[in-house]
Amino acid sequence: MQEIIANAQANKQRIVLPEGDEPRTLKAADRLLADGVADVILIGPAEKIKEMTAEFGLQNIGKARIIDPMNNPDRQKYADLLFEIRKAKGMTPEQAYDLAGNFMYLGILLVKAGEADGLVSGARSTTGDMLRPALQIIKTVPGVSCVSGAFTMFLPEGCPYGTDGRMVFADCAVTPMPTAEQLAEIAICTADTAKAIAKIDPVTAILSFSTKGSAKHVVDKVIEATRIAKERRPDLVLDGELQADAAIVPSVGSSKAPGSPVAGKANTLVFPCLEVGNIAYKLVQRLAGAEAVGPVLQGLAKPCNDLSRGCSIDDVYKLVAITCNQAIAQKQK
Numbered sequence: 001m002q003e004i005i006a007n008a009q010a011n012k013q014r015i016v017l018p019e020g021d022e023p024r025t026l027k028a029a030d031r032l033l034a035d036g037v038a039d040v041i042l043i044g045p046a047e048k049i050k051e052m053t054a055e056f057g058l059q060n061i062g063k064a065r066i067i068d069p070m071n072n073p074d075r076q077k078y079a080d081l082l083f084e085i086r087k088a089k090g091m092t093p094e095q096a097y098d099l100a101g102n103f104m105y106l107g108i109l110l111v112k113a114g115e116a117d118g119l120v121s122g123a124r125s126t127t128g129d130m131l132r133p134a135l136q137i138i139k140t141v142p143g144v145s146c147v148s149g150a151f152t153m154f155l156p157e158g159c160p161y162g163t164d165g166r167m168v169f170a171d172c173a174v175t176p177m178p179t180a181e182q183l184a185e186i187a188i189c190t191a192d193t194a195k196a197i198a199k200i201d202p203v204t205a206i207l208s209f210s211t212k213g214s215a216k217h218v219v220d221k222v223i224e225a226t227r228i229a230k231e232r233r234p235d236l237v238l239d240g241e242l243q244a245d246a247a248i249v250p251s252v253g254s255s256k257a258p259g260s261p262v263a264g265k266a267n268t269l270v271f272p273c274l275e276v277g278n279i280a281y282k283l284v285q286r287l288a289g290a291e292a293v294g295p296v297l298q299g300l301a302k303p304c305n306d307l308s309r310g311c312s313i314d315d316v317y318k319l320v321a322i323t324c325n326q327a328i329a330q331k332q333k
């Protein structure tokens with residue numbers, strides 16, 4: 001995290017926090033501004049933010065840009081932008097004006113308009129509340145059709161797996177039942193996230209309950225996804241279908257998948273569907289005591305990230321720093 005925070009400080013990005021009147025978010029904003037990690041844009045009722053700032057004794061909120069969605073002189077400008085993007089889907093100008101007064105839509109529109117480099121929300125809203133407008137308005141990066149969510153897992157001291165105590169897991173947050181094509185995209189995006197955000201050289205395994213044909217049934221999707229991903233990105237060290245133990249344990253990998261460049265060495269794990277990915281990251285977090293940082297949304301044209309509603313001030317702070325790093329990486333591409 002120190003490296004991620006230092007990179008954010010050195011290349012200041014503008015991050016919009018649509019839940020500006022949410023206590024943990026506001027306190028994190030104060031710390032981010034104090035430490036110079038990001039230029040913060042807060043969305044929320046201006047009077048309430050002022051009162052909370054005084055109540056919590058926050059010293060740095062004065063440096064933030066604050067936009068009150070219901071009292072916004074530029075509301076029509078954002079409504080016009082939204083109408084242009086969604087009119088083909090049947091949105092009316094009146095609906096666009098209404099939505100431009102919604103804190104989440106406004107935050108996403110600021111990113112779309114280029115007034116913010118990224119967005120972090122979710123201390124109060126569900127994943128879907130943020131994802132739906134992000135998918136509708138910001139859309140995906142060219143060449144990617146499927147957005148997904150990755151966690152960097154910081155493994156406990158002494159754990160022999162991963163690289164420098166880190167692994168990356170995906171998709172743990174977005175696409176319930178990916179097709180083979182989508183799973184291949186998720187694997188490619190996850191390898192790129194592992195490099196850009198977790199700062200590890202990705203060795204990527206697409207996981208299943210079968211290793212190299214040991215079981216039949218429904219593993220065709222994983223086999224096809226592996227084929228597509230390898231064809232599209234021959235530069236990646238990637239393989240499948242592998243069971244979890246064959247992917248990460250050297251002795252099991254060499255006996256079950258001899259010759260695989262990944263078996264026994266994987267540090268980036270791609271799960272066949274969201275149910276598996278979400279369950280796996282939570283079990284590793286709880287049973288192994290790993291720290292799970294994310295989900296970092298991958299595949300969106302601009303970085304927007306979602307917090308858990310149980311998040312701490314520290315979680316907001318870290319996810320903003322990560323979002324800054326995603327924005328920096330995208331600009332450098």
Ligand code: ACO
Nearest residue numbers: 127128131132135136140145146147172173174175176295
């Ligand atoms: N990638 C890219 N675009 C997508 C994706 C995707 N994975 N899913 C939907 N879209 C697009 C659609 O094409 C559509 O675009 P359009 O309106 O321009 O045509 C738009 O997004 C909205 O699609 P809908 O079908 O209306 O949205 P849906 O109701 O399917 O919701 C959502 C999409 C929110 C991503 C849904 O799949 C979802 O809720 N996923 C699970 C999220 C979740 O609960 N995660 C677990 C908790 S997170 C955690 O524990 C860390």
